[in-house]
Amino acid sequence: MTTAIPIANALSYVHGASSQPLLGETIGALLRRVAQTFPQRPALVVCDQQVRMNYRQFDAEVQHVAAGLLALGLEPGERIGIWAPNRAEWVLLQFATARAGLILVNINPAYRAHELEYAINKVGCRALVLPRRFKSSHYLQILDDLIPERHESRPGELQSRRLPALRELILLDEQPEPGMRRWSELRVLADEAALSRLAEVESGLDFDDPVNIQFTSGTTGAPKGATLTHHNIVNNGFFIGEAMQLTEADRLCIPVPFYHCFGMVLGNMAAVTHGACMVIPGEGFDVLATLQAVAAERCTALHGVPTMFIAELEHPRFHEFDLSSLRTGIMAGSTCPIEVMRRVVNEMHMRDITIAYGMTETSPVSFQSIPADPLARRVESVGRVHPHLEVKLVDELGHIVPRGVPGELCTRGYSVMLGYWDDRIRTAEAIDRGGWMHTGDLAVLDDEGYARIVGRLKDMIIRGGENIYPREIEEFLYTHPAIKDVQIFGVADQRFGEQVCAWIQLREGCTTSVEELQHYCRRHIAYYKVPHHIRFVDSFPMTVTGKVQKYLMRETMERELKPAETVDG
Template sequence: MTTATPSYVHGASLQPLLGETVGGLLDRVAAKYPQRPALVVRAQDVRLNYREFHAEVERVAAGLLALGLERGERIGIWAPNRAEWVVLQFAAPKAGLILVNINPAYRTHELEYSLNKVGCRALVLPRRFKTSHYLAMLTELAPELATASPGQLQAARLPALREVILLDQQDEPGARRWTQLAALGDEAALALLRVREATLNFDDAVNIQFTSGTTGAPKGATLTHHNIVNNGWFIGEAMRLTEQDRLCIPVPFYHCFGMVLGNLACVTHGACMVIPGEGFDALTTLQCVAEERCTGLHGVPTMFIAELEHPRFGEFDLSSLRTGIMAGSPCPIEVMRRVVGEMHMADVTIAYGMTETSPVSFQTVPDDPLERRVDSVGRIHPQLEVKLVDEAGQVVPRGTPGELCTRGYSVMLGYWDDPARTAEVIDEARWMHTGDLAVIDADGYCSIVGRLKDMIIRGGENVYPREIEEFLYGHPKVRDVQVFGVPDPKFGEQVCAWIVLRDGVSASVAEIQDHCRHHLAYYKVPHYVRFVDAFPMTVTGKIQKYLMRDAMAAELAP
């Protein structure tokens, strides 16, 4: 009798982990590639090579120390993609501070919660971006700012906050301008920076990222130098990045996709970070890739769809593209094929992970056959372990769905000041329980089949939305689709599909259902079909199925 192979994989590798802080990494790379381009921010006309970028990071890090910020204190950044964001991403850890990423879409109550949850001592923000009037929202929470001296804020609703730093050339009571911060980085402050850096360890906390609060208040995933430096390194290795590469990064920095898969993947390899704009715009991104001759492009599937479907897509020479990452939500097979064929991204990779694991655990590589790059998220990253477990915590056999659990250097320290919620996801053996349902095949390739909470149980049958979505993406009229379960008195749940049709076409519910009936088991055929213009989603492109589920439940309520 043979025993089935368990769903356990490990990334045994001859590639050692990097034992560096974020600041130490930048010191080494800038010394090796001083004249190579480091940062291009088109909207701000910023172009810095690694020597110049390193010098700016050092000035800002020293300026932060000149403000009196102590090791381990938190500094928040509430801003879209700008040059200052990238500089602060490296300056804060160099100064021994913890950078707190604040979602640019947050409103006042979310800002108040975030700043107070982690006790931010300083906050960096622009006056406004699009319809978000950041300074006005902050002043609403801290009216004391109008009469405070810079660095002396004492606000009743934001008790830890002392420093407000504006990404603006206009003076504001109680705040400093970014240029004034950098000017504080004089020789004395730089000497203090050298002393501070000598005390830092790569296991120190360096970054707090708030996970989406779909099931309660947001949680502050706390990451170390070791977490994000190594994850950025191995991500870049999978992409085959070198100092010759120029990566277009239209995904937001406040999320791991921008700051780790983008910025840190570049810096660990001496590549250039190319920022097309403050927020995603398909046309601006296409122009950026063509004019800057970018070799890589990141995006969530909805971004790639928007680029491919743009009426001016054919005008742009994208032949410089080679690689990039599609991640953030399930990657439709048809979209992936078009990205490879029409955008010249033959080496595009798929990555899977979560904020709490820095984030990537699985990634495809250019050597993987195309079919494996469209039907899986690749194989395990170096130096990590993954197992799939059932409800009892037992490892399931290969080919059987189970909850994906990750262990290794990438697992966060925990949720900031929240031991109870940390214990819910990190067990005693340091396995991070992701809540994702996955299957690992005989060759070690992993496919994500859904979230534990997204799995539909219809009349006792387990239905995985991803399978139905992938099938419907193949329909010639379907541009995008999301499948989820809605409550049903007879079956417990019924399958519902929300569909975005291609421009200029129409379809009926019966047409979609008949198409499914010819190819899918009866219990997988969507009982409800709705045609919509767009899906509710987060700033990072993550689909919010719970909002769709709520809307359908309200519609179907007697």
Template structure:
């Protein structure tokens, strides 16, 4: 008897939601007006759902009062703050498309992102840690200093008109967040409510950049329906209710913070608890204890940092029960410690990708601990997955194949890029993930490799092709190959093998410094080696797996 095919369907008695993001926050705020909605300790912000809803409406009305119109793009280039959460709900309420910009981006990446999707407005803080956001933007748009608010006309950022500064004092050419919210008066609110009536849940609402392994970053375009429902079913798997308080130290610019965190909470009337602008193990532990959080999110690297913190034992984490660990595989010993020492008996594992809003598989609290480590759980409700071979045929259960998913969660496409959209979404609307997986007889899925060459460093996706193309701009570099090598702390680190131009010499530090000035920190190659040639096949294809094996041997990994 032949094995069953590797096809699973998330049949569910729970229907999909038909809400837009605006309708969702209206409904939840009306149902749970006095329940806590948002706590941001670093900013001393505490709002219940009635207050949070009012802030969202003011900001949404203010955005329309600026002259922004339906489907205009609004960029958010900021770490985790209260304003990020408000804008996440305000922009779609106003019929605008929120563009998530990684706060680690530097000028080169920011310019590309803003222009690729033609952002009309961008929201940013003056600075965070060593990143001077306003200075970087002003470097791209020196015209800002001589502009009035809303009057920017920059040669390098031709579509950008509005700069909203997350600061009490606006700079030349900008508005403050307070000034934006103040525009949301009674007349503007009436305009907002009129504009909302024209919106549908299939409208685009969010653009997140993802590179794949070829070319420049692509703008995965997600709808209300995509992210509202994915947040709803993520929260269902966690068994969230309005009595839960979820600590969210993962970044909002990524689906992990925005969908698995914020939307999972809001769809269930739970409280979003934000420990700080960026991840800090001690601050996270303090926040969980002080706020009596019932859930905690993180990539394995974050949980390890919390467990290993010298003051870990000082904190009462007894309120915890659930949370999500995702982003990279979790060692079983780490999972055991999270369950036992952090009291997260119901912690779940999730798998997905930005293009699928993101979660396709998730474990549930009833799954045995071993299944929460050796698999990514079973199919999410209302989704389909099949595993196919190189000819597109469905493989038998237990055999590896490329994971393809179909359903409400699949993105509209890459923004203004039908060619690259067509490379991953076929005519039957299957999203080809590039991940190799195995589905067993019980429907549990294990990710066993990647067709794509992506590196996952501490939960951050690093795309070798993007780094390679940048390194080609170095005057000494003739050829370069970037690949991942195992790392005990981050899961993987990037390594660059470089062939220099004739007569040139360089150093690891020189290459890293060149990258550091132009790329986000996590994209800077951790290892750099100078070689005379790359291992090749007889047909001239580079064999990165041989480079990886050589580095593993050299480093004793």
């Protein structure tokens, strides 16, 4: 995929040299080219909606949705929010907004009134697309709190004191609702005049135009709106697909959420840039629906975070499904135990599965393994640097550290976002004068250019002056036969500053004790890395995308431990 240029002085700097040039086209131009090349190839299958489209049909539907949006009076550069789970309309809107010069704003389907209000007002959404409900979220009831006068409004004339920029509500439902348009109306609005207007708008678009805003799920402070361009997303999707060796013959099962980069870039864009088929099992992740989709649609690729793959492997009906069509996919989001990876390769037939690393602000992938990498490399590392990107690891003074020494991962290149929407201060904090995006992740580069993520700067534990990287201890504890999953983090301690804490999920039918685990650790790792506090839990607090929220665990433990003084174990 890339060649990591060797550095004579063995500093932690790599550049993804590549003979494959960057794609210089907008998302709309890309889709048109792919649809002309593979008109009859399947483009989109949405199992629970019974939707099937080939690329010719998909391109035509995107065109009509784009024209319909412009016919509403939306202007290029304006923002339109999508507050919905995985549906066919989400994918169509992703490509239609890009074609119409609009900026799609991804809104987490789990957001409630306060979070929704913040997101819409932060970026000034002119329109919002939504279903009636998803899981426990009753969207229309939530909107009633924000737009109490909605039932007296006509479509396009919303008046809301709390959402002053919002003018249009588009409902993903055919049942009428006062003050809201139905999704099907967009096609009706796409008349000859609207299509002519669309052609005019498209001719003036540039691949460096902003096309997408995604809110980062920070653990402190208000969410930031990472603003991405056509160039960011098209190229990252393309090179992700290249690492997976995708072709038009592939069918990619995407059970991860679209509102996050994993779904819309590693999934949708990776598929479309290669003429592959997007297969959507359902609105949200469901183990059985995913297994059924892979088997029924003969999917060749599957995405997921490690907990998704674990859930699939351990489902009681797992062996009923023929998954032999699978070849590749991406596992990302958190550490994968090597035993889980072996089972994915052997029992799910995913011999070419890859590992990817990145962040929303870099479109998102910076490192990815390839099928030729040994299995151990695909577990111990996140692969090598992506094409056309630079990465360096720096210390607290900003100096590049030697190979093998942990440092903050910084990346530079086409993938770096334009910035945080309407937030120059936090943009300047993240992207320095040299154009380097500071990720906040601690990594180690080896002599061959493979990267290991050893933690977050804020997650690094400093116990009595010793720097401790949680991932190292997690990897070790995965070797214990009773442990299914583990998370390591630091908690405040009066004597040592911080102590190591472990939250552990045990395998079904297995038992152990705090004392046994501490003894196991003392036999194999340095005394200061042995978890001082151990809790056995049934689950970890997680985001919708499957990322573990260690800060919530830390807060829980520190509340629990506050009355008692900690002592060294």
